[in-house]
Amino acid sequence: MLSLSKYRIEDGKNFRLADHKPDDTAHLEDKKQIAGIIEENISIMAEEQDKLYAQNDYALLIIIQAMDAAGKDSLIKHVMTGLNPQGTLVHSFKQPSSEELDHDFLWRTHKSLPERGRIGIFNRSYYEDVLVVRVHNLLDRHQIPRKLIDGNFWNNRLDQIRNYEYYLVQNGILPVKFFLHLSKEEQKERFLERIDNPSKNWKFSLSDIQERQYWDDYQKVYEDAIRQTSTPHAPWYIIPADKKWFSRLLVSDIIAQKLQSLQLEYPSMTDEQKVGLEKARKILMDEKNNDK
Numbered sequence: 001m002l003s004l005s006k007y008r009i010e011d012g013k014n015f016r017l018a019d020h021k022p023d024d025t026a027h028l029e030d031k032k033q034i035a036g037i038i039e040e041n042i043s044i045m046a047e048e049q050d051k052l053y054a055q056n057d058y059a060l061l062i063i064i065q066a067m068d069a070a071g072k073d074s075l076i077k078h079v080m081t082g083l084n085p086q087g088t089l090v091h092s093f094k095q096p097s098s099e100e101l102d103h104d105f106l107w108r109t110h111k112s113l114p115e116r117g118r119i120g121i122f123n124r125s126y127y128e129d130v131l132v133v134r135v136h137n138l139l140d141r142h143q144i145p146r147k148l149i150d151g152n153f154w155n156n157r158l159d160q161i162r163n164y165e166y167y168l169v170q171n172g173i174l175p176v177k178f179f180l181h182l183s184k185e186e187q188k189e190r191f192l193e194r195i196d197n198p199s200k201n202w203k204f205s206l207s208d209i210q211e212r213q214y215w216d217d218y219q220k221v222y223e224d225a226i227r228q229t230s231t232p233h234a235p236w237y238i239i240p241a242d243k244k245w246f247s248r249l250l251v252s253d254i255i256a257q258k259l260q261s262l263q264l265e266y267p268s269m270t271d272e273q274k275v276g277l278e279k280a281r282k283i284l285m286d287e288k289n290n291d292k
């Protein structure tokens with residue numbers, strides 16, 4: 001298992017994106033070197049998920065945020081392959097509907113929180129409301145009383161997120177937050193690949209190129225969001241994303257370690273329940289004897 005402290009931000013006070021390299025691979029050279037490790041992590045995740053489901057008290061909320069083409073979709077596909085689909089739910093949050101805009105900003109994601117015993121994955125999340133909405137100044141579309149939009153608006157909203165995540169943790173819903181940290185050069189390569197490769201054309205959208213013009217603004221608001229919402233109970237993980245094999249390794253490692261840290265156990269039976277099981281066994285055995 002990797003040492004995760006370098007990637008985990010528990011106190012955002014001095015956080016700077018520039019201190020994190022998008023092409024970092026923790027001195028691992030290539031994907032050959034990690035053959036088998038991701039599979040191992042996935043089997044740990046599957047084992048632990050089974051216990052999480054049986055125990056039915058904690059829920060894991062995996063949040064994935066990133067610039068376009070950082071690999072959110074393929075990460076979800078690869079890392080989640082071994083999990084039981086019954087216990088996992090993925091939600092993708094796109095531009096809000098007019099119904100969603102008529103509510104407070106946490107409404108639509110709150111409705112989609114994982115039930116106890118489940119692993120919920122948010123492909124984008126309520127963080128969009130301090131990222132894209134901030135970069136493009138989209139508050140006009142929201143029905144927020146104008147008087148409430150003052151110079152502290154974004155700091156207040158980030159405070160609300162921090163408090164909300166504390167509330168989640170205190171209710172047994174545990175956020176695990178990933179920022180896939182991609183370099184601007186690698187994004188360009190991936191866009192070109194989407195243009196050049198016919199099987200990837202469908203992934204390309206002209207609006208991605210427009211968003212790329214706002215790269216620096218996005219980096220700034222991401223940095224501020226991570227700075228203000230990294231806490232010991234809901235840390236951000238900065239995942240170097242230029243090498244997809246490394247981001248998959250790291251994310252699978254973090255989720256496996258997180259689940260293991262909960263020391264999950266299958267529920268044990270009470271004496272009364274054990275008597276019930278013995279009774280059931282007897283009924284089944286008698287059935288067999290009568291059949292003979």
Ligand code: ATP
Nearest residue numbers: 068069073093094095096123124128129132133138
């Ligand atoms: P992909 O491009 O890989 O299919 P995606 O997550 O980028 O996945 P898109 O449909 O391209 O999906 O984009 C969704 C868009 O919705 C993003 O540009 C995102 O910023 C935007 N969005 C998400 N939440 C909000 C929000 N609360 N307010 C405004 N825009 C939002």
Ligand code: MG
Nearest residue numbers: 068069205208
């Ligand atoms: Mg997109």
